Amino acid sequence: MKRIGIDVGGTNTDAVLVNDGRVEAAVKAPTSADVTGGIVAAMRKLRTQTGDAADVGAILIGTTHFINAVIQRKHLNKVAAIRIGAPATMALPPFCDWPQDLADLADGGVWAVEGAHDYDGRRFMPLNVAQVRAAAREIRQRGLRHAAVTAMFSPLTSADEEAVAGILREEVPDIAVTCSHLLGGIGLLERENAALLNTALIALARETIKGFEDAMRDGGVEAPLYITQNDGTVAAAARATKLPVYSFASGPTNSMRGAAYLSSLKHAIVVDVGGTTTDFGHLQNGFPRQANAVVHVGGVRTLFRMPDLISIGLGGGSLVDAAQIAIGPHSVGFRLTEKALVFGGTQLTGTDIAVAAGLLDLGDRSRVAHLSPALVKSVLKRAQTMVEEHVDRIKTKAGDVTLLAVGGGAFLVPDRLAGVKRVVRVEHGDCANAVGAAIAQVSGEVDQVFQDLPRAEAIARARAFADQRAIEAGADATTLTLIEAEDIPIAYLPGNALRVRVKVVGDIEARARSTRDARDVRHQYA
């Protein structure tokens, strides 16, 4: 099956055509303010290289548009927040730990209702349906059309969130509802925050994804559209419209997935060196390891699946301080081709050092001839130390690792490093992000507490739930594989409580005509 992968970055929109697992074309176009303009331009460039795109089986897009909207406080809609769990939890109502400017934009009102469950599945309080109906009518009267529903312990028992969502849909025509259990695990405020942010982005997500679909149609492509997510998998456009927060970290994730695919490595540390920053991540089973900790987005504490990344200010455009033998964190950024010495500028950058060292053939080499070999050597050594230290930080246990070096600035990563077995570089490493989008699969995930069950049985039950979720999300049931299983014992709970996180992935379920092709692709990267 032919797939087009597109990664919309801050500066460039990268696009690749992958056919039966091979990268057949790769192009770059400047990212446009409306996002879709850059995509249309990239698609046009791609078509001039590959011809007709009618037989493309899927288009997969990664975008940072939604997280940027939160950070820049733009395009957010008002949210009706419904909290189920009264009389508990109400001392800390929805939006209570949001930055004021963001709350002002998103807070459309807060409703508390009795209900919810405890950690062991027992009812905390009966769901007060009369309160829910009253809240729904008020929401309708106030003209609100987007609601976030959060119940205490909903990742363990989601029934009340689903019941309230159902009542809201009955009472308020065209309402879009986000249930928190779809977004996160234990941690009510953080999970609710994810649901509130998600709901505040629904109008933008609809508009943006419709823009993508229009751009595809204008480009003569009729293939189904998928949006890439934080964990390196994709969601069908209709589902992604409902879960925009799941695409928050898709950029670095796609790079890591692309690096894994291009190298055929499943376990490695990935270092992605760009112009200004370097991201370090950890591939496990070909996927980025997920952070199991609070992540702040635009000043809001959230807890949902995001890759565990370390970013530092090191890149090809990093400014070099010759006196201090320091490199970064300041950078000339996208102005590299006017500011760097080798391009006739006046700033000493990481790129100049690499050219002087003979690691890179770029610009006018004579312009860096005056740099002393000792300086060049010590700056490269400094970059090496920075990479070594952060490779070690992203590891989960001691021992030498394989390091995958990708990105336009990967020349700053030497072939020999402390704590590294070998450094692997790949063809098309500079567009690993778009490749990561093109080859993405579909996932299902479970995070649940089990009690009084043998460990193996608890994990098996979690696995069955995860499989079911993946199939619902559009995975081909015959291709599901387990990529993550983690169990954490819990303190101060009776009955040997065990929290189990399980994740499975499978290929996108192909249309009847391309079933065979999809299987072929799978074997290519199995």
Next chain:
Amino acid sequence: MTELSADDIEALAVGAWILGTGGGGSPYHGLLNMRRLYREGLRVTLMDPITLADDDEVAVVSYMGAPLVTQERLVDSRLTARSVELMEGYLGRKFRGVMAIEIGGGNSIQPLMAAAHLGIPVIDADAMGRAYPEAQMTTFAVDDLSPAPLTSVDPRGNEVIVSRVASWSWMERTSRRVCTGFGSIAATCKAPRTGAEVKRWGIPHTTTKAIRLGKTVMDANRRHQDPIDAILEAEQGKRLFAGKVVEVERRTTEGFLRGKAALEGERHDRIVIDFQNEWTVVWRDDAPLASTPELICVLDSDTGEAIGTEMVRYGQRVTVIVLPSPEIFLTPRGLQLVGPRAFGHDIDFRSVFAS
């Protein structure tokens, strides 16, 4: 009597987390409650325990239960206040003030919440000087003060009074059972203390200490100075080890989170720290370097932020420091309750501050 500012309370949350010595639960929800109460115009004053009259009565409060459940039920200032009111009703007397049982972690903010609602001062003292995993690991138990009565409340209007128990361990068993019935979380008011008892057995000025500790770290970070140097200087602590985490092992047994973390220094020297919710003993080559009741704090080497036993993981750059223990716990009876043997380590306590 001094009024606490909003900044004092922010600093308290940072300092209390360090005094949690790896456990005690996050003070974040308590802090959010206090921000709300201060926005509503309520204020809290801090009272020096020395100024208590001998026959004054002081309420002692804490949340009891599983931190995981708190993450969903959240912390509610009114429940803590209710547990104190219930105790006042039972005793038929009003409290002069309210104090923490445990200054380490989330329970540090509990008395502030009750005090804000009830309009009484917070007594600047606690009964642990840090965090400990069991209710009888207090200075009050050192003197065998009465463990009862105890009130326990949940948000649905369920209220239980444990009026009398045979011993501290019966109080742990009985109140734990009530707590489990409520959903493994309860706001509790422990056995009240007289002014004389607080002055004799309480650990004085620990709220002030937590605030000072928090301000030390926040100020050092603001000035780009080493926060750990600042802590050691301000609190007469001792730097034990700096290195990175190379191995973590965890298991839950009898409801506690137990395990160990191994750290490796720059010269490849290695230490191991055992934990039971909190850090208990530091080992080098099977010989103890430091142990409870002295405060073992594992801090992020760059930010000075405390690292809990639930969050410690491979690759973290950490510095282990030891802060002095309250004198009361260094007595034979104190060591029996909270020394290394109380955590299953058959070693004698030896202070890192002994020359």
